[in-house]
Amino acid sequence: MNELYPVFLKVAQLNTLIVGAGNVGLEKLSFLLKSSPNAQVTIVAKEISPEIKKIADQSDAIALVEDSYKEKYLNGRHIVIGATDDKDVNKQIHLDAKARNLLVNIADTPALCDFYLGGIVTKGNVKIAISTNGKSPTTAKRLRQLLEEIIPEDINEMVENIHLYRDTLKGDFEYKVEALNKLTKELLVKN
Ligand SMILES: C[C@@]1(CC(=O)O)c2cc3[nH]c(cc4nc(cc5[nH]c(cc(n2)[C@H]1CCC(=O)O)[C@@](C)(CC(=O)O)[C@@H]5CCC(=O)O)C(CC(=O)O)=C4CCC(=O)O)c(CCC(=O)O)c3CC(=O)O
Numbered sequence: 001m002n003e004l005y006p007v008f009l010k011v012a013q014l015n016t017l018i019v020g021a022g023n024v025g026l027e028k029l030s031f032l033l034k035s036s037p038n039a040q041v042t043i044v045a046k047e048i049s050p051e052i053k054k055i056a057d058q059s060d061a062i063a064l065v066e067d068s069y070k071e072k073y074l075n076g077r078h079i080v081i082g083a084t085d086d087k088d089v090n091k092q093i094h095l096d097a098k099a100r101n102l103l104v105n106i107a108d109t110p111a112l113c114d115f116y117l118g119g120i121v122t123k124g125n126v127k128i129a130i131s132t133n134g135k136s137p138t139t140a141k142r143l144r145q146l147l148e149e150i151i152p153e154d155i156n157e158m159v160e161n162i163h164l165y166r167d168t169l170k171g172d173f174e175y176k177v178e179a180l181n182k183l184t185k186e187l188l189v190k191n
């Protein structure tokens with residue numbers, strides 16, 4: 001059973017640290033920014049790849065620090081992602097983060113993750129997150145691609161329209177639930 005509880009974080013108002021700026025650091029950063037272009041991220045690494053430098057150049061919300069990991073870099077963070085290629089450093093990041101009660105993800109060690117980054121499908125206001133409980137990231141990627149294909153682009157228009165209708169509803173909570181359920185009933189009718 002998959003016991004993970006998904007949440008949708010407002011990463012533009014949280015402070016995220018990524019340690020390690022190689023292939024994996026780039027992958028984590030790219031997906032974070034694809035979903036949340038205004039995410040506030042600091043990246044600390046001994047060596048920062050040119051691709052990451054290029055991305056950082058385009059955003060004021062991304063800070064780069066070319067240095068080896070030190071505990072002080074956890075100051076002021078909410079979320080930490082450890083993506084170095086040094087297992088001992090990754091373990092130390094985990095220990096330091098736990099000592100501060102920070103949420104931590106160590107990319108090469110699922111057992112040291114408080115949360116996983118998932119596959120993400122975005123259609124306007126609609127967002128779907130996918131996890132395989134850490135068992136097969138490739139499956140998460142394929143599912144993301146499949147859902148991107150099959151979820152219609154106009155789902156966002158529908159959400160916007162229902163939102164407008166929702167704002168016109170006068171009455172108590174129960175009345176609103178009933179009206180909205182009635183309006184959307186057809187959505188589940190199979191063709
Ligand atoms: C636990 C987790 C921790 C975390 O990173 O949060 C984790 C861990 C590991 N990934 C590994 C490998 C790969 N990861 C990907 C891709 C993605 N990985 C992502 C998430 C996660 N990866 C979390 C679990 C998510 C879940 O619950 O399903 C995605 C969904 C989101 C993202 O990266 O933002 C993103 C796809 C995004 C997209 O396309 O939509 C590919 C495929 C590819 O790149 O094409 C491969 C190679 C093939 C393979 O192994 O499947 C390895 C082995 C490293 C090694 O062997 O050296 C480990 C470590 C281990 O498992 O021990």
Ligand SMILES: NC(=O)C1=CN([C@@H]2O[C@H](COP(=O)(O)OP(=O)(O)OC[C@H]3O[C@@H](n4cnc5c(N)ncnc54)[C@H](O)[C@@H]3O)[C@@H](O)[C@H]2O)C=CC1
Nearest residue numbers: 020021022023024025045046047068069084085089107108
């Ligand atoms: N979670 C995931 O999706 C995946 C995880 N991995 C794992 O992630 C790890 C990283 O792999 P890559 O990014 O390909 O390695 P890489 O060699 O491309 O990058 C490593 C980065 O860590 C930095 N680094 C190393 N020691 C450091 C220190 N003490 N302080 C600060 N930065 C330091 C380097 O400067 C570099 O920026 C590997 O252990 C790999 O097995 C690999 C594939 C996918």
